[in-house]
Every structure is written in structure tokens, then in C-alpha cells.
Amino acid sequence: MALVDKLRIVQRAAATGENVQPMRRGDTAPALIAVERVGKRFAARGGAEAFSALDDVSMQIRQGEFVSILGPSGCGKSTLLRMVAGLVPCDDGRILLGAEPITAPVPDIGVVFQTSNMLPWLTVGDNIRLGAKLRNLPRAHVEKRLPALLDTLGLTAFADRYPHELSGGMRQRAAIGQILLLEPRVMLMDEPFGALDALTRDRLNVELLRIWQQSTLTVLLVTHSIHEAVFLSDRVLVMSERPGRVIHDVRIDLPRPRQPDQVKSDPLYGHYVAELSRLMGVF
Numbered sequence: 001m002a003l004v005d006k007l008r009i010v011q012r013a014a015a016t017g018e019n020v021q022p023m024r025r026g027d028t029a030p031a032l033i034a035v036e037r038v039g040k041r042f043a044a045r046g047g048a049e050a051f052s053a054l055d056d057v058s059m060q061i062r063q064g065e066f067v068s069i070l071g072p073s074g075c076g077k078s079t080l081l082r083m084v085a086g087l088v089p090c091d092d093g094r095i096l097l098g099a100e101p102i103t104a105p106v107p108d109i110g111v112v113f114q115t116s117n118m119l120p121w122l123t124v125g126d127n128i129r130l131g132a133k134l135r136n137l138p139r140a141h142v143e144k145r146l147p148a149l150l151d152t153l154g155l156t157a158f159a160d161r162y163p164h165e166l167s168g169g170m171r172q173r174a175a176i177g178q179i180l181l182l183e184p185r186v187m188l189m190d191e192p193f194g195a196l197d198a199l200t201r202d203r204l205n206v207e208l209l210r211i212w213q214q215s216t217l218t219v220l221l222v223t224h225s226i227h228e229a230v231f232l233s234d235r236v237l238v239m240s241e242r243p244g245r246v247i248h249d250v251r252i253d254l255p256r257p258r259q260p261d262q263v264k265s266d267p268l269y270g271h272y273v274a275e276l277s278r279l280m281g282v283f
């Protein structure tokens with residue numbers, strides 16, 4: 001099918017609400033996370049006036065959706081993610097998980113950061129178990145789930161190794177494992193693959209999609225990679241320069257399940273990458 005025809009179908013579907021693409025998980029689900037007119041200010045150094053890091057940010061993430069955030073460096077993406085995680089309070093507005101305002105970290109929301117923070121004196125398996133232990137999750141339940149999780153993450157052979165024996169990609173997989181073992185409803189990811197080489201990053205993207213597809217997980221991912229955002233997401237939110245706010249909300253109507261070779265040779269993929277590059281001011 002020609003690209004213009006595909007785009008026409010997508011546009012018609014968006015206009016009429018008609019569902020011509022394969023069903024997207026988030027489409028009919030209620031909002032799981034609602035960011036409502038959120039603002040954040042930080043004190044500047046040397047007694048200068050506080051500056052606004054985020055201003056009037058609103059977004060809704062539906063249950064089961066995969067949403068990415070793109071934006072210039074310093075526009076407040078990490079700050080926003082920390083606020084959704086309940087690690088940083090809002091100065092204005094509020095963030096809801098279901099009907100409940102988020103004011104502190106909650107078990108339903110897990111966070112994966114750019115570099116994993118595993119304890120060097122614990123094995124990979126024990127590092128993955130750590131969060132569950134700290135939360136006092138029933139040990140039998142944890143031990144029952146762990147082998148399948150290690151298998152999914154390709155870490156079975158490394159469970160008894162120590163973090164320094166792992167590659168960067170393995171460490172990030174372990175960090176994802178730490179969170180998944182806690183069975184959160186939402187996984188927040190702040191440039192989780194930013195420090196990895198391109199090949200490892202592509203592989204982990206495929207693994208992440210597989211894990212997401214097999215679960216009911218809702219993912220909110222911050223990334224600097226337009227390609228990664230398009231390949232993974234149901235929607236890509238674009239933020240402005242500081243003070244950050246959401247200036248574009250781009251729906252990615254690529255069929256699922258997504259295989260890298262199929263997706264990347266689909267003209268629609270190129271269309272979304274070009275569209276987002278334009279919106280980001282890349283060209």
C-alpha cells in the first residue's frame with residue numbers, strides 16, 4: 001500500500017474514531033496516570049530568583065500504553081519522571097495514579113534509570129531480589145517468578161555473577177529485572193539505554209517490546225532517540241525547551257507486534273521519524 005494511502009487511512013481513522021489499524025492496547029483503556037497542569041521551580045544558585053523547570057505540563061497515559069517523551073536537554077524530562085515516581089513533589093498541579101494523587105513512591109510504579117545502581121557485593125540474582133526483599137514480598141512467590149524472569153532477560157547464566165562481570169547491556173537488563181520482579185503496573189524509564197552501543201540498544205528495544213507485549217505493563221519512557229521512540233511507542237510526546245511543556249502528542253500507528261526489520265522498512269516508520277525530527281527542530 002502506498003504511503004499516502006496508509007496516511008489517509010490513519011487520518012480517517014483518527015477523524016472518525018474508526019479502528020482500521022490492529023487494536024492498540026491503550027485505545028479503550030481509562031487513564032492510569034494523569035499529569036494535570038504540573039509545574040516545578042528550582043532555586044537558582046547565589047540567591048538569584050527561582051527558575052521554572054516545568055510549566056503547565058499535562059498528559060494522560062492509559063493503562064497498557066507505551067508512551068515516550070522526547071525533548072531538548074534540560075527541558076525537565078527527568079524531573080517530570082521523578083515527580084510521576086513520587087520522588088519529587090509538584091509545585092503546581094497534581095499527578096494521579098488512577099484516582100489517587102501521587103505524593104510519595106508507591107509499589108505500583110517502578111523506575112529504571114540510565115545507569116543501573118546494583119550493589120557490587122551482591123550477585124546479580126541477589127541484586128534483582130533486593131527490591132522484593134526490601135518490600136517484604138513473600139519469598140516463595142519471588143523465587144517462583146525469578147527463573148522465568150531471568151530467562152526472559154537472558155540472565156540465567158549470570159545470576160550468580162557479580163555486577164562488574166556484566167556488560168552494560170546486561171546491567172540494564174538486570175535493572176529492568178529488579179523492577180519487573182516487583183510487578184508494578186507502571187514502569188518509568190529514564191534513558192535506560194542511553195549509555196549503550198547502538199546494536200545492544202536495538203536488541204534491548206526488541207526485548208523490552210516483547211516483555212511489554214506479554215504483560216499488561218504501562219511504560220513511560222524518556223529518550224533522546226527519535227528512532228527508539230517511534231519503534232517502541234503508541235504515542236510520542238514532544239516537550240519544549242525549558243520551562244518544559246508538552247507541545248506535540250504524536251500517535252504512532254504502526255501495527256503490532258513490531259519486528260525491527262518489518263517496522264524499519266515500513267514507509268510509515270520513516271514518515272514518523274521525519275515528522276518528529278521536524279517537530280524537534282532537527283531539520
Ligand SMILES: Nc1ncnc2c1ncn2[C@@H]1O[C@H](COP(=O)(O)OP(=O)(O)OP(=O)(O)O)[C@@H](O)[C@H]1O
Nearest residue numbers: 042043053071072073074075076077078079080242
Ligand atoms: N534538584 C535540582 N535542583 C536544581 N535544579 C535542578 C534540579 N533538578 C533538575 N534541575 C534543573 O532543572 C532543569 C531540568 O532538568 P532535568 O534533569 O529534568 O532535564 P532533562 O530534560 O532530563 O535533561 P537531559 O535530557 O539532559 O537529561 C535543568 O535546568 C536542571 O539543571
Ligand SMILES: [Mg+2]
Nearest residue numbers: 077078079190
Ligand atoms: Mg534527564
